[in-house]
Amino acid sequence: MHLNLKPRNHLHKKRKKMRTQRLGATISLVLFLILLPALSVTGMELLERGSWHATMDWISSNQSLYLLNVGLTFCLLAFIYAVVGSLAISGAISTLLLGLMALISYMKVTMIGEPFFPWDILLNKESMDIASLVTGKAAMVRIGAIAASIIFVLALRWVIPRTTIPIIARIGLGLFSLYALYAFGIKTPLAGKILDHAGVSEIIWNQQENYANNGTTLAFTLNVKNSIVKKPDTYSNESIAAVAASLEASTQKEPAVKKASVDMLQGKKPNVIFIMSEAFWDPTLLTNVTFSEDPVPTIHRLQKESSSGYLLSPQFGGGTSNVEFEVLTGNSMSFLPGGSIPYQQYVSKPVPSLASYFADQGYKSMGIHSYEGWFWDRNTVYKQLGFESFKSSEHFVNPETKGYFISDAEVSRNIIDEVDKTEDPMFIYTVTMQNHGPYDDPRYGENQFKAEGNLTPQAKTILETYAQGAHDADQSLQMLIDHFQNSDEPTMIVFYGDHLPMLGLDYQVYKEAGFISTSNANDWSLEEVKKMHSIPLVTWSNFDMPKQDIPLLSDSFLGAHVLDMLHMEKPANFALNAELAAKVPGLLSNLVVDQDQTLHAKAPESVQPLLDDYRNVQYDLLFGKQYLASYIDHDYLTKASQPSYNAEFDNPDTKLRATGGSSPPEATPASVQ
Incomplete structure (x- = not known):
């Protein structure tokens, strides 16, 4: 008896194609979550340091610190992705936040010799009013670079294969990322061991050098623990x-x-x-x-x-x-x-x-x-x-x-x-x-x-x-x-x-x-x-x-x-x-x-x-x-x-x-x- 195998072969090819597409989408997801943080940290340091040579010199001389900055940036991106669910939009939001951090820090250093601190948001809201400082060619070039980066990341929405991950996995990714940011922000014992192993030296008495040595993302995160003073229970x-x-x-x-x-x-x-x-x-x-x-x-x-x-x-x-x-x-x-x-x-x-x-x-x-x-x-x-x-x-x-x-x-x-x-x-x-x-x-x-x-x-x-x-x-x-x-x-x-x-x-x-x-x-x-x-x-x-x-x-x-x-x-x-x-x-x-x-x-x-x-x-x-x-x-x-x-x-x-x-x-x- 003659069997018609064409439908079965067609179904097999279709399933194989779907598996290939899913694999491609997964690889794209992983590469995006790894490459964008690496590029973001490089871009932030370039905005701060002002030259490609100085940026690459810091990266090559401080590889463990660079990887820590990338890891923290990954956690930020992963948390946003867990909430938003769209790779391109999450990447654009992450790029915007990190770009603004680097831009404000650059402007503060230029004006008063200080980088951007967490307490600039929590305690000194007037320091966030940087509109009057957005002058000069250097500032406008940086603003243009940030805007171009955001547009580029958004454009990837039509390039990157669309993929979704189960809601449980997204929740798990979001919670892990949030905890990692929290752990480094308050310097838990485990985070402290990681920082010590990486050779991190927190130069609190000279924050400009603290940021220059450790990188903007890491230095900013390490300063979080010093931002908030709790109200005493007996205060009234x-x-x-x-x-x-x-x-x-x-x-x-x-x-x-x-x-x-x-x-x-x-x-x-x-x-x-x-x-x-x-x-x-x-x-x-x-x-x-x-x-x-x-x-x-x-x-x-x-x-x-x-x-x-x-x-x-x-x-x-x-x-x-x-x-x-x-x-x-x-x-x-x-x-x-x-x-x-x-x-x-x-x-x-x-x-x-x-x-x-x-x-x-x-x-x-x-x-x-x-x-x-x-x-x-x-x-x-x-x-x-x-x-x-x-x-x-x-x-x-x-x-x-x-x-x-x-x-x-x-x-x-x-x-x-x-x-x-x-x-x-x-x-x-x-x-x-x-x-x-x-x-x-x-x-x-x-x-x-x-x-x-x-x-x-x-x-x-x-x-x-x-x-x-x-x-x-x-x-x-x-x-x-x-x-x-x-x-x-x-x-x-x-x-x-x-x-x-x-x-x-x-x-x-x-x-x-x-x-x-x-x-x-x-x-x-x-x-x-x-x-x-x-x-x-x-x-x-x-x-x-x-x-x-x-x-x-x-x-x-x-x-x-x-x-x-x-x-x-x-x-x-x-x-x-x-x-x-x-x-x-x-x-x-x-x-x-x-x-x-x-x-x-x-x-x-x-x-x-x-x-x-x-x-x-x-x-x-x-x-x-x-x-x-x-x-x-x-x-x-x-x-x-x-x-x-x-x-x-x-x-x-x-x-x-x-x-x-x-x-x-x-x-x-x-x-x-």
């Missing part, structure tokens, strides 16, 4: 009202002398000069190490003669602006996300500070810093903190440099000059730069101070270079003392460092000297944590002040303590600081020191209510409803920035005079803190 109008009532009751009980004005000094208010010396620390505190001579004799003399002690810094080796933030505002980094930078994230409106308080008392409040004013956003932040002016390195005239930066002696000369030419009493907050790391290069030539101990040659060189810089800081303080000792202007100087120096990688010098038992900070004892965050504090005045010993005090409590020393009435937030400091003088996220100098890993229950008050007030002032201002110190707590901020340095004549100066040599960006 009622809780703040209770704090205000308590502070007013305490004020009524203070002795009259505590409320006296500083006008006691023959009708003159004293100049108050804070000097935060870059990475200043006492190297003679190192165990098992001796020096050929004392590198910091002024500090050691003042420790015997004047009020002195130690400050507990929230930082180690970097993050200078976070110490400024604590001292100037009285707020604590302990209540903010780890790795966050308040100057760049949270100070987007006027914030009450020592600068605005002294301005209310008839002082001229000035910031002085011997580095460029854009760094850490100081130009903007100092205005929000209530300073009248900010003298950064751009306004130093013919400055002396030593090593890599403007010398500490030059900073002292500028302080003297500003005080001598100003009729009003001055509050000056000074930040030096000379002794900034790294220290492995003997940048001062032959070092005067020779270290002896069980140190490797490299560690010895690092320590001796650091000691030379610490000595120069010490002598710059002596220069100020010599000047104001003979001045008829009452003057108080408060001198301290911002953090311990980074003396080699993995705490090399500290480990070799036996100052710590291990280079793994997670294994340090509480005593070691305390040592690695304790900075010498000394004060001096040319008028009588009782000598006080300060065993340990957090940076955030220093302002309140100085106001007490001057018998100045403290505003609400600093009054609360003083109350807390009496019970918990030392406060870090991983160390609490009580009034008996007992160390705790977390706060004792007995002080938790007062800590809650402190946290609530900080949240209220930075992020909340400003309830406190409706109950107490309204004018101070709601004080606007000074309308004439930096007028003296923005004046064209002043700028012309300053052009004779030379900017400090550029440091290696990765080393700048």
